[in-house]
Amino acid sequence: MVREKKAKARKKVSYSKWGYIFLIPFFATYLVFSFIPLVTTFYNSMFENYRSGLTQIGPNFVGFENYISIFQSDLLKYLGNTVILWIIGFIPQIFFSLILAVWFADFRMKLRGSTFFKTIIYLPNVIMAASFAMLFFALFSDDGPMNNLLIRMGLIDSPIRYLTTVWGTRGLVGFMNFMMWFGNTTILLMAAILGVDSALFEAAAIDGAKSLQIFTKITMPTIKPIFIYVLITSLIGGLQMFDVPQVLTNGKGTPDRTSMTLIMFLNNHLYSKNYGMAGALSVILFIMTAALSLVVFFILTGSGKEKGGSR
Amino acid sequence: MGKVKSLKKAAAYIVLTLLSFLCLFFFYCLIINATRSHPEIAKGFSFLPGKSFGPNLYNVLHNKNLPVVSGIINSLFIASASAALSVYVSALTAYAIHAYEFKFRNAVYLFIILIMMIPTQVTTLGFLSLIGKMGLMDSFVPLILPSMAAPVVFYFMVSYFQSNLPLEIVESARIDGSNEFFTFNYIVIPIVKPALAVQGIFAFVASWNNYFVPSLVLKSNTKKTLPILIAQLRSADFLKFDMGQVYMLITIAIVPVAIIYLCLSKFIIGGVTAGSVKG
Numbered sequence: 001m002v003r004e005k006k007a008k009a010r011k012k013v014s015y016s017k018w019g020y021i022f023l024i025p026f027f028a029t030y031l032v033f034s035f036i037p038l039v040t041t042f043y044n045s046m047f048e049n050y051r052s053g054l055t056q057i058g059p060n061f062v063g064f065e066n067y068i069s070i071f072q073s074d075l076l077k078y079l080g081n082t083v084i085l086w087i088i089g090f091i092p093q094i095f096f097s098l099i100l101a102v103w104f105a106d107f108r109m110k111l112r113g114s115t116f117f118k119t120i121i122y123l124p125n126v127i128m129a130a131s132f133a134m135l136f137f138a139l140f141s142d143d144g145p146m147n148n149l150l151i152r153m154g155l156i157d158s159p160i161r162y163l164t165t166v167w168g169t170r171g172l173v174g175f176m177n178f179m180m181w182f183g184n185t186t187i188l189l190m191a192a193i194l195g196v197d198s199a200l201f202e203a204a205a206i207d208g209a210k211s212l213q214i215f216t217k218i219t220m221p222t223i224k225p226i227f228i229y230v231l232i233t234s235l236i237g238g239l240q241m242f243d244v245p246q247v248l249t250n251g252k253g254t255p256d257r258t259s260m261t262l263i264m265f266l267n268n269h270l271y272s273k274n275y276g277m278a279g280a281l282s283v284i285l286f287i288m289t290a291a292l293s294l295v296v297f298f299i300l301t302g303s304g305k306e307k308g309g310s311r
Numbered sequence: 312m313g314k315v316k317s318l319k320k321a322a323a324y325i326v327l328t329l330l331s332f333l334c335l336f337f338f339y340c341l342i343i344n345a346t347r348s349h350p351e352i353a354k355g356f357s358f359l360p361g362k363s364f365g366p367n368l369y370n371v372l373h374n375k376n377l378p379v380v381s382g383i384i385n386s387l388f389i390a391s392a393s394a395a396l397s398v399y400v401s402a403l404t405a406y407a408i409h410a411y412e413f414k415f416r417n418a419v420y421l422f423i424i425l426i427m428m429i430p431t432q433v434t435t436l437g438f439l440s441l442i443g444k445m446g447l448m449d450s451f452v453p454l455i456l457p458s459m460a461a462p463v464v465f466y467f468m469v470s471y472f473q474s475n476l477p478l479e480i481v482e483s484a485r486i487d488g489s490n491e492f493f494t495f496n497y498i499v500i501p502i503v504k505p506a507l508a509v510q511g512i513f514a515f516v517a518s519w520n521n522y523f524v525p526s527l528v529l530k531s532n533t534k535k536t537l538p539i540l541i542a543q544l545r546s547a548d549f550l551k552f553d554m555g556q557v558y559m560l561i562t563i564a565i566v567p568v569a570i571i572y573l574c575l576s577k578f579i580i581g582g583v584t585a586g587s588v589k590g
Binding site for chain 1 (some may be wrong): 316319320323324326327330331333334335337338340341344353355356400401403404406407408410411412413414416419423425426427428429430431432433434435436437438439440441453456457459460463465466467470474475491492495509512513516519520522523527537538541542544545546554557558560561564565568569571572573576577
């Protein structure tokens with residue numbers, strides 16, 4: 001008995017070494033390209049460091065002054081813009097993705113051409129966001145094809161100037177985000193549903209369960225991990241929104257900075273080498289993303305016990 | 312019961328057709344306009360293609376202000392290299408967590424889940440000053456190497472291993488005398504190939520789409536990637552530009568990826584659940 005235990009222990013030790021070895025590439029990369037930059041970003045946020053014309057001001061230690069001045073600028077307005085733009089895209093995205101994923105995975109529906117449909121709806125996701133925004137800018141410009149079509153169909157008399165109105169611009173950004181991400185989300189959710197043992201669905205169907213019951217009692221509980229993944233990544237992605245509004249509005253967040261997102265704001269500071277303000281904004285973004293994601297993570301996992309989160 | 316089912320099926324087809332139409336319509340407009348000359352486009356929209364595909368392509372590839380050819384090569388190289396590295400290293404990391412018992416396993420798992428929440432944008436300031444000190448500004452290295460640590464791929468792969476990779480397979484490979492690294496490369500990787508393909512596409516697309524960091528890292532014209540060129544086109548005086556070339560450049564940015572996607576989509580969509588051990 002004792003000898004067996006010893007043998008087992010020795011075996012574990014010899015294999016656990018490989019566990020550590022396999023972690024090295026990931027952690028070395030993370031340390032150099034993410035962790036050190038994170039620390040220096042925090043460090044930079046405490047210094048006054050910018051260019052005024054040709055003269056370099058600082059770096060001088062100023063404590064939390066950068067944080068005070070960034071809150072006095074338009075930070076909250078840009079936060080609001082970012083959240084609004086994300087919501088406009090996310091609501092239709094999760095709605096259609098869940099429906100389509102259930103349909104595609106439903107063995108009783110036997111949809112024809114589902115491979116074709118899946119291929120098509122995922123297509124917008126492989127499109128470069130910057131080029132997609134440029135395409136929409138061209139198509140929805142004042143004398144662009146969309147206005148041209150609508151006038152010829154007799155639906156409008158004069159061109160709609162989408163990009164000069166607040167909700168026209170925001171609507172276009174949200175719509176593009178929806179189109180780019182709903183296929184991706186559908187396929188992730190569908191893969192999760194298909195990963196469920198099909199005997200469960202068959203048994204439920206034999207017992208006379210309705211589609212909605214199967215969805216709420218079997219599908220949703222079993223795909224919960226992937227659903228959390230989708231929600232978290234979309235949330236993080238939403239706060240990182242940059243390419244589409246940046247290219248669509250040429251970095252200006254027009255009209256009147258109502259489509260200026262937080263990362264566009266950060267980009268402006270990085271570009272003008274205002275490192276103190278950029279640092280403070282980065283730290284605020286870091287705290288916000290971390291806090292929001294933790295909340296979502298814990299709400300949806302209940303207590304986070306499932307994956308040994310007790311530590 | 313049968314009626315309800317067929318109604319539901321009809322609704323599904325209508326929704327799918329409408330959504331597919333929506334996805335294809337804008338790209339149809341794009342392709343059509345890429346085949347028309349600037350005056351034709353200015354006259355109004357048409358549903359039929361024009362004859363200027365060749366001239367538009369030639370003009371945009373030989374545009375003196377936009378290095379389009381090098382842009383295509385740069386984008387392809389950076390995206391393929393980072394996708395391959397990201398998927399392989401992150402799967403290896405996930406495998407370490409899944410297959411081995413070691414002291415800090417749980418802590419490492421939770422740590423990676425926590426850093427998954429940190430967007431690259433919030434560390435960009437420090438990242439830029441670091442690569443400046445390393446002399447890597449205006450180089451591809453800082454756009455490729457960091458993708459090795461991809462927490463999102465790791466997270467997905469851990470869940471995938473948990474439901475698709477019984478440890479008995481690893482055990483039996485050990486009994487057969489396979490070393491740990493060989494087991495991962497030749498036994499584990501083939502089993503999880505479908506998941507790797509899906510994550511590989513996501514990683515490729517993410518890198519191909521990436522505009523924020525490359526636009527701050529790449530300075531010289533010949534090193535710029537396609538998104539940077541597109542944004543440059545947007546900031547140029549738009550109305551003075553040849554619209555045929557604008558649509559053609561957008562087409563160029565879309566087509567290579569669309570082709571790669573279409574080649575792999577069968578494998579991915581058909582093989583997502585084709586894990587080798589089931590039930």
